Amino acid sequence: xxxxxxxxxxxxxxxxxxxxxxxxxxxxxxxxxxxxxxxxxxxxxxxxxxxxxxxxxxxxxxxxxxxxxxxxxxxxxxxxxxxxxxxxxxxxxxxxxxxxxxxxxxxxxxxxxxxxxxxxxxxxxxxxxxxxxxxxxxxxxxxxxxxxxxxxxxxxxxx
Amino acid sequence: xxxxxxxxxxxxxxxxxxxxxxxxxxxxxxxxxxxxxxxxxxxxxxxxxxxxxxxxxxxxxxxxxxxxxxxxxxxxxxxxxxxxxxxxxxxxxxxxxxxxxxxxxxxxxxxxxxxxxxxxxxxxxxxxxxxxxxxxxxxxxxxxxxxxxxxxxxxxxxxxxxxxxxxxxx
Numbered sequence: 001x002x003x004x005x006x007x008x009x010x011x012x013x014x015x016x017x018x019x020x021x022x023x024x025x026x027x028x029x030x031x032x033x034x035x036x037x038x039x040x041x042x043x044x045x046x047x048x049x050x051x052x053x054x055x056x057x058x059x060x061x062x063x064x065x066x067x068x069x070x071x072x073x074x075x076x077x078x079x080x081x082x083x084x085x086x087x088x089x090x091x092x093x094x095x096x097x098x099x100x101x102x103x104x105x106x107x108x109x110x111x112x113x114x115x116x117x118x119x120x121x122x123x124x125x126x127x128x129x130x131x132x133x134x135x136x137x138x139x140x141x142x143x144x145x146x147x148x149x150x151x152x153x154x155x156x157x158x159x
Numbered sequence: 160x161x162x163x164x165x166x167x168x169x170x171x172x173x174x175x176x177x178x179x180x181x182x183x184x185x186x187x188x189x190x191x192x193x194x195x196x197x198x199x200x201x202x203x204x205x206x207x208x209x210x211x212x213x214x215x216x217x218x219x220x221x222x223x224x225x226x227x228x229x230x231x232x233x234x235x236x237x238x239x240x241x242x243x244x245x246x247x248x249x250x251x252x253x254x255x256x257x258x259x260x261x262x263x264x265x266x267x268x269x270x271x272x273x274x275x276x277x278x279x280x281x282x283x284x285x286x287x288x289x290x291x292x293x294x295x296x297x298x299x300x301x302x303x304x305x306x307x308x309x310x311x312x313x314x315x316x317x318x319x320x321x322x323x324x325x326x327x328x329x
Contacts, residue, residue: 008185015186020216022179029212051179074173078180079223106216107232110223116168129168137175 014043054140069123080110187224200235
């Protein structure tokens with residue numbers, strides 16, 4: 001196997017590990033974010049790894065359901081081509097209350113382009129996406145500072 | 160359920176986090192083997208924090224990104240559903256067998272108790288007063304090969320006899 005192929009395999013696995021961690025956050029089965037530091041940045045994507053960790057920390061420090069709702073929204077908008085049939089099916093199921101956050105997966109959400117009102121139905125009307133986004137950004141900055149202050153930190157040594 | 164009044168997030172698109180989902184093509188470029196997809200469809204590997212759970216989440220993410228694997232999983236799910244229907248049908252096989260045997264015996268008993276009679280309308284001959292369609296005449300002409308005139312004469316005389324009989328009976 002050539003070096004390029006090895007690089008591609010490593011990159012693919014690291015991407016899938018991060019996305020898998022994202023799905024675990026969505027279903028609230030994720031591991032402690034501190035355990036994931038090295039694993040999520042195997043391919044050197046420090047920012048992506050840090051942001052997923054920030055999301056996991058925000059889920060722990062803030063309201064778990066609101067953060068999970070945000071992850072569901074992001075996946076439905078950023079992954080896969082738009083699929084109207086799938087979108088209508090999922091929206092109908094959410095409106096009927098047949099779907100819960102713990103049941104959702106990348107596969108189900110991809111291409112569904114959910115609207116915020118559907119996320120509100122999943123997590124409750126007190127949810128404020130802008131406020132939760134701000135919380136994640138603050139935690140991201142905090143994690144970044146921690147990494148910079150710790151010379152032994154894996155992300156620090158990679159930079 | 161609608162948001163509270165001061166909370167209208169329709170303009171919120173979370174642009175700052177979009178980079179999480181950029182350059183994901185390596186994740187969709189390497190396809191898992193068919194056996195792993197089949198395990199995913201059957202739900203053998205439970206999701207969660209166990210090491211095997213990672214695989215299910217990773218496959219789910221890959222399927223979301225890869226249309227060809229999506230199609231494969233769709234096919235596998237359909238196959239699985241048909242398999243489940245067959246399994247359910249097999250569970251009820253003794254009942255179907257019992258019903259089949261009972262039905263068969265009932266049909267046999269019915270045939271012996273009520274033997275079927277002759278099939279079709281009764282055969283009519285020349286001179287039959289109920290022959291309004293002229294079938295008896297046709298049969299006479301075509302099947303017996305006799306002279307039609309003789310046949311007609313016979314038919315007329317037969318008809319007259321039966322009419323006179325009918326009048327007499329009245």
